[in-house]
Amino acid sequence: MSEKVTGNAFDFKIFRRLMSYAKAYRSQFVLSTVAVLLLAGLAAARPILLQWIVDEYILGNNARLLLVFSLVMLGVVFLEVIFQFLFIYYTNWLGQNIIKDIRTKLFEKVLKFKMQYFNKTPVGKLVTRVVSDIETIASIFGQGLFAIISDLLQMLVIIIIMMVMNWRLGLIVVAVLPIMVYATKLFQIKIKGTFQDVRNQVSNLNSFVQERISGMKIVQLFTREKVEHDKFLAINDKHKKAHIRTVWYYSIFFPVVEILSSITLAVIVWYGGLTAAVEGATSFGVITSFIYMTNMLFRPLRQIADKFNTLQMGMVAAERVFVVLDEDAAEVDTGTLEIEHFKGNIKFDNVYFRYLKDEPVLRGISFEVKQGETVAVVGATGAGKSTIINLLSRFYRINSGSITIDGIDINQIKLESLRNQISVVLQDVFLFSDSILNNITLNNKDIGLEEVTEAAKVIGIHDFIMTLPDNYNYNVKERGGMLSVGQRQLIAFLRAYVSKPAILVLDEATSSIDAQSERLIQKATNTITQNRTSIIIAHRLATIKKADKIIVMEKGKIVEQGTHAELLKQKGYYSKLYEIQFETAQAS
Known part of the structure; x- marks a missing residue:
């Protein structure tokens, strides 16, 4: 079976093929999409309400309306929780049903393979494809695709609100975004290769352990425990190094994002406070709202990289599963006659x-x-x-x-x-x-x-x-x-x-x-x-x-x-x- 990586951070061909399995669950797909849209809208309502509360009701000393709008904000958060529940439940439900269909199709395919295929393919690798790789595909829907769409929509809405509320402060935030996007894109490309390596090492480890457990009698009869232990150490070490390479990229990316986020907040507070104190052009409610929205903007950006990596892991797993599904190894039944009982000549x-x-x-x-x-x-x-x-x-x-x-x-x-x-x-x-x-x-x-x-x-x-x-x-x-x-x-x-x-x-x-x-x-x-x-x-x-x-x-x-x-x-x-x-x- 091929272990080749496409080299793309996101393979649309594989993605389209995966989405073809979602056609059987259109209603759940639509419900998940609606929940994504509503979550983006409700998230955007919070900073607007926050600006009103600070400028009009806290600084305006209006206790009655302060209570009313605080309750409104509480209601928005409550609605957000409800739609968050629907979003999480139905995206994961969708993912599990899709991988159930893929796993069924894959197992049906494996059942029809020629004996030659099993002679040359390690059992552990097939088990990895049918079990763990397919389970990883579910994360595309549960923690990947819809979560990324939700974050992107939320970020878009937040940027629009920022530009409408105060375009000068908005430009400060927007100026940092290209650097963040570039860092995220670079991180995604680098991490995909390491994820593929991790999956390969997991497959090798599964094959090795399964064979040795099955043949433990031979190992012990011929006192090969130390030899097999040393082989296991070598394979396990490769598995560890593959994981450490993913940790290396994570350890670089997230501190960079945190530094950029902190610098952006500092500039907003300095410039916003300066214009508020000298010119009176910026209200304290706007500054407060911008601090809140900056976190809302950068937090999904930090998470979106992780979610995109989850999506990529699922794509890598899907690529490996589709390699098996595309194998031209099935026994071709050319027979047309159905004989009820042979005489036996x-x-x-x-x-x-x-x-x-x-x-x-x-x-x-x-x-x-x-x-x-x-x-x-x-x-x-x-x-x-x-x-x-x-x-x-x-x-x-x-x-x-x-x-x-x-x-x-x-x-x-x-x-x-x-x-x-x-x-x-x-x-x-x-x-x-x-x-x-x-x-x-x-x-x-x-x-x-x-x-x-x-x-x-x-x-x-x-x-x-x-x-x-x-x-x-x-x-x-x-x-x-x-x-x-x-x-x-x-x-x-x-x-x-x-x-x-x-x-x-x-x-x-x-x-x-x-x-x-x-x-x-x-x-x-x-x-x-x-x-x-x-x-x-x-x-x-x-x-x-x-x-x-x-x-x-x-x-x-x-x-x-x-x-x-x-x-x-x-x-x-x-x-x-x-x-x-x-x-x-x-x-x-």
Whole structure:
């Protein structure tokens, strides 16, 4: 994923794209805009009332009208509080609903990505995009866009009132504004790059921590704690330095603004007091009001830089999220046929495939699996066995040749229809942090507890599940960490069983389990593969003796085919492999 920064302090292209998500919430957008306008008007009313109160009712010794106008000012402030509430509530409501829509769209996109995308993209970075980056986008609406508009409107109204009230004093304030605006603009440009760096470092930190926590067993088994700790220190230090660079710009900008503000106030008091004392051209109410308005003008200007930075952080986050949304990595479903049920005749015809350009994995593979047959695929690691399953499920597209089911090219079958009828049990079983029941049914409402229980009894794992707390409602925690490897395999096998597949694939399903679990799976295999097309990829040759056909692979090619007995008679690759495993088993 690209981490490129546009270099602009504010990217209108990204902003327009974000605003397109606000169209669904027009009424809330309009209400927020009205609140912004009313807040600007009410804020401007305060200095005018203050000038009247000082000149006409305090210096004029009019206690009755002083009370009346003080109550009027209190009413204005009260109205301002009400509209401030509406402003804060609806701008944040708008932001949260927009990021909900973006997050939904992003997750839907990620669900359709090809396996190749996940192979090359760190999980931590995707998590950062889907969670923290999108949450940052909400600040564009809650603390950025509308707040900036409100401040700018308030500043414009204040400047107009200043020029009308006393243009000489107004010019003093206006003369300082270009310096303030320039400083603010420079600050915004400088800070955007640091914010992008901060987000990148957060993403790197997330990826590192997530991987190490997931692989903590390996870290501790190989005593790599110190090495990983040192790596973490380096990444954490980069994260710290990125944040310190933002603090550096803040520490320069805000003192500059404070100095300019203080100088402006001093000049107003000096010049206003001088003209009031010598010429009588300026009233004390005007001077008081100008002091008040100068603070009202410069305070938003100080805050507007911070709010603009909040807006920029949201824009940077949006840019990164849109990079994922714009990824051309989705699986293109070219299939048009929806097959209700496969018979299960599979044919690979001269299939060539490579993951990388110059590294072929399959070299002209051709074989057939007839309906109801159990075919085993064996060979050394890297021979291309698991690749066959990936291609059959259309996780990857072949470079040449064809793969058909019941005589139909799999590319012509709708992806959902294809995968719904193929169940796969992998060597590395993935279980969600959820109940055993939900991990078996994958929240399929058509599969009930009674059906799962009956299937578990057939396979022979019902008794094991009943020994667990809460039985079928037992939460296996993240990745099934509360269960042993063998138990996870059995759950995965039951998951495949209850889906009633037309084609069953066992990919090294018995390679990492104990003898007891293997006996259970062998029993279940005999049941589930009966009258069902099955492909078994295995290292343990003893588990596939009863297969209708065994395909032997080496370096992406089929070197032998036949039954267990036939292959032993050939005294070839399979025979040698079997003898080695048999001798190893005898020795152990």
